[in-house]
Amino acid sequence: MEVVYKKPESLKDETIIYCPGCGHGIIHRLIAEVVDELGIREKTIGVAPVGCAVVAYNFFNFDVTESAHGRAPAVATAIKRLLPDRIVFTYQGDGDLAAIGTSEIIHAAARGENITVVFVNNAIYGMTKGQMAPTTIPGMKTTTTIEGRNVKYHGYPLKVCELLSQIDGVYYVERTSIDSIPNIIKTKQSIRKAFKYQIENKGFSLVEILSPCPINWKMTPKESMDWIRDVMSKYFVLGVFKDKGG
Amino acid sequence: MRKYLLTGCEASAEASIHAGCKFYAGYPITPQNRFPEYMSKRLPEEGGVFIQAESEISAINMVFGASVCGFRALTSSSSPGISLKQEGISYLAGCELPAVIINMNRGGPGLGDVTPSQSDYFQATRGGGHGDYRTIVYAPWTVQELYDLTYFAFDVADKYRNPVLILADGILALIMESVKFKKIKKRFPKKNWALTGCKGRKPNSIKSLFLTPGILEKHNWKLYRKYKKIEEKEIKYERYFCEDADCLFVSFGTCARICYETIKILREKNFKVGLFRPITLWPFPYKELENTIERMKKIIVVEMNLGQMIDDVKIANKKNLPIYFYGRPGGGVPTPEEIYRFFISHLVGKKDKLWK
Ligand SMILES: Cc1ncc(C[n+]2csc(CCOP(=O)(O)OP(=O)(O)O)c2C)c(N)n1
Numbered sequence: 001m002e003v004v005y006k007k008p009e010s011l012k013d014e015t016i017i018y019c020p021g022c023g024h025g026i027i028h029r030l031i032a033e034v035v036d037e038l039g040i041r042e043k044t045i046g047v048a049p050v051g052c053a054v055v056a057y058n059f060f061n062f063d064v065t066e067s068a069h070g071r072a073p074a075v076a077t078a079i080k081r082l083l084p085d086r087i088v089f090t091y092q093g094d095g096d097l098a099a100i101g102t103s104e105i106i107h108a109a110a111r112g113e114n115i116t117v118v119f120v121n122n123a124i125y126g127m128t129k130g131q132m133a134p135t136t137i138p139g140m141k142t143t144t145t146i147e148g149r150n151v152k153y154h155g156y157p158l159k160v161c162e163l164l165s166q167i168d169g170v171y172y173v174e175r176t177s178i179d180s181i182p183n184i185i186k187t188k189q190s191i192r193k194a195f196k197y198q199i200e201n202k203g204f205s206l207v208e209i210l211s212p213c214p215i216n217w218k219m220t221p222k223e224s225m226d227w228i229r230d231v232m233s234k235y236f237v238l239g240v241f242k243d244k245g246g
Numbered sequence: 247m248r249k250y251l252l253t254g255c256e257a258s259a260e261a262s263i264h265a266g267c268k269f270y271a272g273y274p275i276t277p278q279n280r281f282p283e284y285m286s287k288r289l290p291e292e293g294g295v296f297i298q299a300e301s302e303i304s305a306i307n308m309v310f311g312a313s314v315c316g317f318r319a320l321t322s323s324s325s326p327g328i329s330l331k332q333e334g335i336s337y338l339a340g341c342e343l344p345a346v347i348i349n350m351n352r353g354g355p356g357l358g359d360v361t362p363s364q365s366d367y368f369q370a371t372r373g374g375g376h377g378d379y380r381t382i383v384y385a386p387w388t389v390q391e392l393y394d395l396t397y398f399a400f401d402v403a404d405k406y407r408n409p410v411l412i413l414a415d416g417i418l419a420l421i422m423e424s425v426k427f428k429k430i431k432k433r434f435p436k437k438n439w440a441l442t443g444c445k446g447r448k449p450n451s452i453k454s455l456f457l458t459p460g461i462l463e464k465h466n467w468k469l470y471r472k473y474k475k476i477e478e479k480e481i482k483y484e485r486y487f488c489e490d491a492d493c494l495f496v497s498f499g500t501c502a503r504i505c506y507e508t509i510k511i512l513r514e515k516n517f518k519v520g521l522f523r524p525i526t527l528w529p530f531p532y533k534e535l536e537n538t539i540e541r542m543k544k545i546i547v548v549e550m551n552l553g554q555m556i557d558d559v560k561i562a563n564k565k566n567l568p569i570y571f572y573g574r575p576g577g578g579v580p581t582p583e584e585i586y587r588f589f590i591s592h593l594v595g596k597k598d599k600l601w602k
Binding site: 043 | 315445
């Protein structure tokens with residue numbers, strides 16, 4: 001019998017501990033599939049963030065290190081510079097990448113580091129249970145914006161792809177979503193492209209993925225997916241913002 | 247043997263290269279700018295990687311990354327920059343990663359000034375960042391010793407998988423002295439724990455997070471045992487003129503060197519004074535100091551700060567001898583003569599029985 005679907009080798013046989021309906025599990029799987037398909041598992045080094053995905057080393061079946069909150073791009077920079085034939089990626093949430101770690105991501109991008117960044121935008125601080133993130137969209141309720149984000153008071157969200165696409169050192173940036181099967185398939189293609197560019201020594205790539213956080217959004221998993229499609233992706237428009245290779 | 251005339255920054259940088267350091271990240275700050283400048287040229291020549299980071303926070307996390315994949319790594323800075331590195335140093339300690347950090351201490355608090363100081367003693371010896379951890383701290387007093395200790399620091403860091411700090415100051419950073427080089431290291435300890443890609447082995451991970459109840463506590467006890475071992479094995483100190491002395495100067499780094507000159511003046515005038523100089527500030531040589539004051543009558547602590555080392559001297563002062571203090575905070579540097587005058591006016595007063 002032909003096997004058409006199985007656990008990727010790049011995932012350990014561990015129970016995923018993320019909340020029901022969380023997007024991290026899907027994205028972990030997509031990365032694992034891509035790493036398997038590119039045949040790079042034994043030379044991949046992942047850099048986990050501080051955020052819900054801090055425990056990524058429990059799930060990925062390759063070398064993974066922790067990094068301080070927001071500093072994954074600095075950690076990845078050193079690893080890649082010292083081991084240029086390894087494949088190095090960071091996995092970061094929006095608080096990690098777009099608030100406390102803004103400086104590190106911008107400068108890694110500006111240096112044109114040959115790394116891949118998987119940026120999971122769930123518009124909220126998941127791990128600390130639902131405070132406003134730099135990507136919380138206007139009007140959205142969080143535990144620190146209980147009336148909804150008021151841009152006059154709380155300021156505007158940061159659009160990371162738009163920002164990074166302006167930087168000369170960046171090779172490829174795309175925003176995708178995992179709100180539907182077609183979009184999940186597209187997200188996988190984007191992650192694969194970002195890893196391929198690294199293998200080809202093209203430089204800095206980032207894939208931003210709009211991802212559900214039903215528990216903190218106080219929605220069901222289904223409502224979360226609908227909300228990404230109907231609301232979140234209207235503010236964070238999907239698409240390729242820069243692709244020097246295509 | 248050939249000698250080289252180098253600034254402290256250059257000597258320390260060169261020592262790191264001789265010790266097999268392959269990675270440096272730093273951010274400019276006076277008085278240690280010569281350090282990144284020198285490394286930017288020398289390290290790539292030796293097949294290493296130099297990065298001028300966007301901040302000290304980024305620099306220490308780059309060092310973290312370099313250490314994660316098993317390379318000898320270094321960062322240097324001065325006081326405000328070292329403050330920014332503290333979270334990263336705590337992560338290094340928590341993840342049990344070796345690294346060497348050089349602090350060319352300048353005056354504080356805040357932006358302070360750019361002149362030499364020893365005001366980061368507490369920060370260096372009490373951990374500095376969050377959590378129950380220790381960094382090994384060396385305090386050199388000459389450019390040669392700065393070279394030697396930097397060279398040695400990499401071995402100690404690897405041996406214990408722990409960050410090592412060198413607490414120097416703006417004087418040592420900038421003065422030029424002649425330096426003898428050591429052999430270029432060719433053999434290094436194996437690091438089975440390093441992340442290099444999992445070819446032919448199970449995946450490795452590096453972490454300081456232990457959420458399962460009790461596990462972090464165990465991890466801390468493991469660190470504690472390591473620190474106890476370091477306390478047993480790694481203490482360094484020096485004593486001068488102590489055999490017949492009845493009064494002991496206790497001072498470290500540049501300030502100890504100034505005291506040494508004061509002591510020479512005092513000795514000429516027949517004052518029986520000695521010098522105790524801790525080279526490791528952590529672990530502090532408590533026992534050794536305790537033994538040294540056995541037959542003494544007074545202690546004088548001299549520091550370029552408000553007396554931060556006195557706490558440690560008190561721990562060693564089981565005899566309860568009177569402790570005098572002469573300090574110059576905020577970037578002040580004492581001369582041997584002013585310490586001499588302080589000594590005469592405060593320790594040799596009329597009521598004093600010791601030197602009537
Ligand atoms: C220096 C520091 N500040 C704050 C925290 C607390 N903290 C942990 S995770 C997190 C936010 C994570 O949010 P995000 O990056 O969006 O990832 P998510 O958990 O949503 O996946 C914060 C603020 C920390 N661990 N370290």
